[in-house]
Amino acid sequence: MxxxxxxxxxxxxxxxxxxxxxxxxxxxxxxxxxxxxxxxxxxxxxxxxxxxxxxxxxxxxxxxxxxxxxxxxxxxxxxxxxxxxxxxxxxxxxxxxxxxxxxxxxxxxxxxxxxxxxxxxxxxxxxxxxxxxxxxxxxxxxxxxxxxxxxxxxxxxxxxxxxxxxLYAMFIAVIIPPCKENRIIAGIIVTAMAASTAMAYLPWVREISSGMRIIILTILIAGAAAILFPIKEGEEEENDGA
Incomplete structure (x- = not known):
């Protein structure tokens, strides 16, 4: 005890x-x-x-x-x-x-x-x-x-x-450090921001609710990033040891 x-x-x-x-x-x-x-x-x-x-x-x-x-x-x-x-x-x-x-x-x-x-x-x-x-x-x-x-x-x-x-300061504080350390993450974040903006204005797509747009973007962008930029075994071992 x-x-x-x-x-x-x-x-x-x-x-x-x-x-x-x-x-x-x-x-x-x-x-x-x-x-x-x-x-x-x-x-x-x-x-x-x-x-x-x-x-x-x-x-x-x-x-x-x-x-x-x-x-x-x-x-x-x-x-x-x-x-x-x-x-x-x-x-x-x-x-x-x-x-x-x-x-x-x-x-x-x-x-x-x-x-x-x-x-x-x-x-x-x-x-x-x-x-x-x-x-x-x-x-x-x-x-x-x-x-x-x-x-x-x-x-x-x-x-x-x-x-x-x-609120916006908090989000910026979350995304800036990884962006500075990894260009791939920075590119993914910029892509997500651009896609989110486009979906808010494009015909048909803008009719989808904001919550469902988040789901669609998360699955598509995160899935594409996992396929295009997979973490190699050597990188995983390096991160585990850090």
């Missing part, structure tokens, strides 16, 4: 920076939730049960466009499919003695940041390490969303519009 407590405390320490970052980003999510018509409780509950910024922002866009439930579910599947791969990779670092229940709970809390910190830690990890990080990160994401909705009900529209720029 003492060892579990040490793992939990270690996870909290490593999760605090993640929680603080989530607090800032999810504030913008709360503002977007208010614009989509969600109450503060509804938005907070969404963030508490769905730890995915891209997925939640896409969901808000679909809610605004009154998309069908099936379309929303399929969009979430495509957008969050990477978490399945992360969970599989992370399962190799979890203590083999951890039962299936622990593994399911750890998988629920997998985010890009939590996964990155976990895989960077040396040796096997206790599930309680993940629980500690989740205990610090999830409240930050949930509280930030709630405060964003409440602030959106109080602050003037001009202030809210200015703060909404944070």
């Amino acid at each position: 003492e060892q579990k407590g040490k793992w939990f405390v270690r996870g909290i320490k490593d999760g605090v920076p993640i929680g603080l970052g989530y607090l800032a980003v999810s504030f913008t999510l709360g503002i977007a939730s208010r614009k989509a018509g969600l109450t503060s409780i509804q938005a907070a509950l969404m963030s508490l049960t769905n730890l995915t910024s891209a997925g939640e922002f896409a969901a808000l866009s679909l809610i605004t466009s009154q998309a069908a439930y099936a379309e929303m579910a399929f969009t979430q599947l495509i957008i969050n499919l990477r978490y399945c791969l992360m969970s599989c990779a992370l399962s190799q670092k979890i203590d083999p003695r951890a039962g299936i229940g622990h593994r399911f709970l750890v998988a629920f809390g997998v985010t890009d940041e939590i996964f990155g910190v976990s895989v960077a830690s040396s040796g096997r990890l206790s599930p309680f390490y993940s629980y500690g990080m989740m205990s610090a990160a999830i409240p930050g994401w949930t509280i930030g969303t709630y405060v964003g909705v409440v602030s959106g009900e109080i602050l003037p529209d001009r202030v809210l519009s200015a703060m909404s720029v944070a």
Whole structure:
């Protein structure tokens, strides 16, 4: 029991920076939730049960466009499919003695940041390490969303519009570093942006809902990139050793 407590405390320490970052980003999510018509409780509950910024922002866009439930579910599947791969990779670092229940709970809390910190830690990890990080990160994401909705009900529209720029800054911060390191990724991102713009204006295609356009572009561009630019075995070994 003492060892579990040490793992939990270690996870909290490593999760605090993640929680603080989530607090800032999810504030913008709360503002977007208010614009989509969600109450503060509804938005907070969404963030508490769905730890995915891209997925939640896409969901808000679909809610605004009154998309069908099936379309929303399929969009979430495509957008969050990477978490399945992360969970599989992370399962190799979890203590083999951890039962299936622990593994399911750890998988629920997998985010890009939590996964990155976990895989960077040396040796096997206790599930309680993940629980500690989740205990610090999830409240930050949930509280930030709630405060964003409440602030959106109080602050003037001009202030809210200015703060909404944070969303675009977050997306830019996500795509710029990999673009600078890899020209192929930069080309794929530019292609995706150009194709998305074209689909918004081309006849017939523009009649398709925004959510379905995201699905089509994701499958086509990601599939084409996987076929044209596959990762070779040597590159995989180099990345594993990095």
